[in-house]
Amino acid sequence: MSIGHTLLGLLESGPRHGYDLKRAFDERFGHDRPLHYGQVYSTMSRLLKHGLVEVEAIEPGEGPERKRYAITEAGVTDVARWLATPEKPEPYLQSTLYTKVVLALLTRRDAADILDVQRAEHLRLMRDLTERKRTGDLADQLICDHALFHLEADLRWLELTAARLGRLARELSA
Numbered sequence: 001m002s003i004g005h006t007l008l009g010l011l012e013s014g015p016r017h018g019y020d021l022k023r024a025f026d027e028r029f030g031h032d033r034p035l036h037y038g039q040v041y042s043t044m045s046r047l048l049k050h051g052l053v054e055v056e057a058i059e060p061g062e063g064p065e066r067k068r069y070a071i072t073e074a075g076v077t078d079v080a081r082w083l084a085t086p087e088k089p090e091p092y093l094q095s096t097l098y099t100k101v102v103l104a105l106l107t108r109r110d111a112a113d114i115l116d117v118q119r120a121e122h123l124r125l126m127r128d129l130t131e132r133k134r135t136g137d138l139a140d141q142l143i144c145d146h147a148l149f150h151l152e153a154d155l156r157w158l159e160l161t162a163a164r165l166g167r168l169a170r171e172l173s174a
Contacts, residue, residue, distance in 0.1 A: 003035065005082040011075070016069060104174055105169045132144050
């Protein structure tokens, strides 16, 4: 996720302080990985340097002065361009799991055990996500659905690979 573009998008609804941007980000997108304050302020500094935001006001606070940031027209254009650009699909053509299976076969370890352990871990995570989806709001449900669909695809791959282990072992030893 582009944190800079996300913060710019949040600024389109109106100027905000860094603290407010962090809170809005965490509430909407940071359920599993909230932003650190340093990340917000370093990102805002970069956006300011590139002319995508401006400091609308500097207000005194209990600690350091508080800057209120506003998005510029260049920032609005940048967000629009980012939103219109499709994300590159992640095909995972060389996954760590595939590497483990091949290495297990090459070193005469039980690759089926690796697949079984991974299957159990996927199912555990799927149970956790299903519970989170059941009790969460719509945003949680959509996030969990995305993760669950990917985990289901991984499970299909695990099953297919398990069914082909003998053939893969023969090809690797040839």
